[in-house]
Amino acid sequence: MEDEIRARIEEVRERIAAAARRVGRRPEDITLIGVTKTKPAEAVNAALACGIADIGENRVQELLEKLPELNGSPRIHLIGHLQTNKVKQIIGKTDLIHSVDSLKVAKEISHQSLAAGIVSDVLLQVNIGRDDNKFGILREDLPEILEGVSEMEGIRVRGLMTVPPIEQDTRKTRAHFQSLYKVFIDIPQIYDNIKMEYLSMGMSGDFEIAVEEGANLVRVGSAIFGSRA
Ligand SMILES: *Cc1c(COP(=O)(O)O)cnc(C)c1O
16 A cells, blocks of 8 residues: 555655646645545555655544544644534644634634634635635635634634635636635735735645645645545
């Protein structure tokens, strides 16, 4: 299993590097997150042995079950929708929560982080394609969310994340990524606890386009670990 995962990681890294070079970016500025949802801890540990340092899970329960079985100390990314009532369980267990999509969940992260005496790093998830089936903040609601989060302690916004709608035409996918990049660079850096450092976009089917359009965190599952049941 490790040999196969190693080969796939190598291939994904090469594709990221090639995409970066096409647009004059440095490959080392892009972090590959291995998305391990539904995959057993052995598969995750195989990826860690092959140099993956960042792990993404989309469900709180699954993450909590897998964490004690992981070797070393990978950076942990929560990338799936987070319900307010699950926040308490994961505070202090993640390095970055990508999926903050409401003031309500931000407030609970703030509250629980303060109680634990820590500051939690998060991204705001933006529904850039205005897809009814996707979570995320609509672009026009961002100023209000930023304003609200700026008054909260215990939470620090480090950037934006998106999952664009599935498109047949890759030009449309590219347009979604371009739109989010524009939002990302246009957000005023006026709040102490909001800095636009990370742009999390791109999955197995579209990470090269995302890198070409400015992503510095890519979330890749099936291209590394194989398809999910
Ligand atoms: C599952 C998932 C991914 C990875 O998807 P692949 O297509 O397998 O690479 C990335 N981001 C999120 C939010 C996911 O839920």
